[in-house]
Amino acid sequence: MNLLELFARTLDITLPVFAMVFLGIGLKRLGWIDRTFVSTASALVFKATLPTLIFLSLVKADLSVALDIPLMLFFAAATLGQFFISWLWACFRIPYAERGIYIQGAFRGNCGVVGLALAAGMYGNYGLSAGSLLVGLVIVMYNALSVWILATYQPGQATDWRSILKNIAMNPLIISVLVALPFTAFSISLPRWVMTSGDYFASLTLPLALICIGATLSVSSIRDKSEVALGSSVMKMVVLPVISTAAAWVLGFKGEQLGLLFLFFASPTAAASFVMVKAMGGNAALAANIIAITTMMASISITLGIFALRLLGWV
Template sequence: MELFFSTLSFTLNVTAPVFILVFLGLLFGKIGLINDEFNRVASRLVFNVTLPTLVFLTLLHTDLTQVFAFDLLAYAALVTLAAFGWLIWHARYIIANEDKGVFVQGSFRGNLGILGLALAANQYGDEGLALTSILLALLIVLYNLLSVVALNLWRDTTDGKGVNWRRIVSDIIKNPLIIAVFIAIPTSLYQVPLPAVVLKVGDYFASMTLPLALLCIGAALDLSALRETSGLALKATAYKLLLLPVPMVFGAWLLGYEGMTLGVLFLVFSCPTAAASYVMARAMGGNAVLAANIVALTTLFGTLTISIGVFALHWFGLS
């Protein structure tokens, strides 16, 4: 019984602060403390400035030789591609073309940039944050490319508007998080000195990132969309939170990964669907209502499934 309560306490310390901030954001949005304009500006600030600063400083202060592993990156990429292939095959049985790509994207594209980093930081500190940041650099590229593929496989192109691959590649290259990672790695490895005042200002920016970002996620949740929740949205939610993360993490365990590495992989793979999937689905002619439902459902149910997963891994001594 003592082990149970100690494990439960550990789990709540990891997941509760993160999801409490998300639901506080939802509450603040409902009562008007956070409006759409504030959310838009704050989200841009987080994405373009504070989050890249957090990632950069975390990698700068971490011994990357201890967390950088090509085999881990290869595993994350391979299982993501395998999951994507399975979802594409499964989507053939969905009747409406506008639903197929949205279902695929919503089932694999996680919110790594905010929730993944926040959960890893809570559980493993700076070392876990560094490992998650490296995985994030790889998966951001992969998620964006695969999302475009999924949304275009069944897209009605009679309007003559093809896929602007040049813009997509440009957006990926100019992504502030990816830039932060690729600048931080050589800076850390070669121990490039930075002025103390720069580091201090950076710390100020970094410290505001996760609380502000989590509040924005909550404020952006549209629970009214849940009134139109479909079986397809529930199925995508099951894939995102259970049916894909469980075999992915189990496969990593079979390969010998354990401790922080296994725990970070679980947090990365089980993150709720990224809100960006709704924006992309709407822009590319997909079912935007379905996309919004998947984002809302995975965020709500993710509080439970991630907590159970963290509890189980800690209970069995795997994380």
């Protein structure tokens, strides 16, 4: 396979995902969808269709393959490593008041939507099932670490661990993982009509979520970029994925495992980071800038990353 064919196959994975994001931008500009639609659709995805997708992917999965303990342990360790690398760098280069937002933007990825969409496109059922378990793990870590770091650099804020634990326990995505595991572990089958109806409903998830991501992007906020937002975006989309993926390869991960890890590491900053910053009275505009820049960068950086990994023969 020559380089052109390899690159074309890489685009077959990434372009469908990011085409939906750019479609969302276009539909918003045409006025065919508005903020009310985005708000309602985003809530539907988070509370219903995405949990259904995760549940069904795990019910169909071979747990002996999807439940990869070394993969999950490395992913957790790498997430902590990314958090502390971002924190260390911020202590030397970022103004005190903006450090928490910079750090959250640099380590908190949109694994639940963009990561899963790319994993499904690249690895099918394995990507969805193994990726769903990683999503359940990382949601816990993202919420706890984000509140901790934002409270550290936000005057007058304290870390409310009771609230954090409550939000984690009530998170629909985590609940869907926990509910699905017994079905998978004991090979409990559901009626065919339930699975078919569930597949219809779950199939709404990725296109609807990606369109909503595009519709919420603000081109004007990208124009009003700041050095802090650009720095956090480069850390999120280039520096940390390279370091983490290289570390995974050194430790022996390859093929589907390494590819899945890269897709999750390279996902753009999660939209939930804006909500958390705003709720804690921080610089919401900076958080929005980071989300917009990383999302726009992702179409290029992830495509080039997958191409490089395939060229090296690592995935």
